[in-house]
Amino acid sequence: SQQGEEDPQALSIQEGENATMNCSYKTSINNLQWYRQNSGRGLVHLILIRSNEREKHSGRLRVTLDTSKKSSSLLITASRAADTASYFCATDAGPRQLTFGSGTQLTVLP
């Protein structure tokens, strides 16, 4: 079963707007990660947030983590057409394993 589930499944915005996608998970975690996947390509790691952190920034990315609600959000500010991709959250389901959600497909329109 998948630990993390992203919401929404698909998101379409105009260039320059902010994009927010959410991830919910079921069991306790040590950390949560976000990955990006361009169509037909491998995944690229974006950011990792540990269970004792509440917010983390990396460039135009902002990730929050609420362990009481078992949820995380990824905010991409000032989006660009090149941000068009699928975004996945991943949690450490067990020793040395990650469990991935089904992803949010983001489309940024020029």
Added chain:
Amino acid sequence: DGGITQSPKYLFRKEGQNVTLSCEQNLNHDAMYWYRQDPGQGLRLIYYSQIVNDFQKGDIAEGYSVSREKKESFPLTVTSAQKNPTAFYLCASTPTVATDTQYFGPGTRLTVL
């Protein structure tokens, strides 16, 4: 895609045939992983290896086999026992077994005709 290569990029197989997908890394990483991705879905773990000559089953190992004879190589064989093998296959690695971030290859798309 870093220093992880997967080949071929596209692979076609007839029903009943075994096929082997290649995954090579030059990152000197200890741990390697194989995932399967179906359209519109997340990744599901097939097998992983923490060290040479050792590997463990993931969530969907049935119909698949692996070997880890060399640190840099982790080939995946899709056997005829896998009932629905058409999918996108992704290989990943981490520097050590305790490392959280995974580094992915570009993937192999397998289609069974």
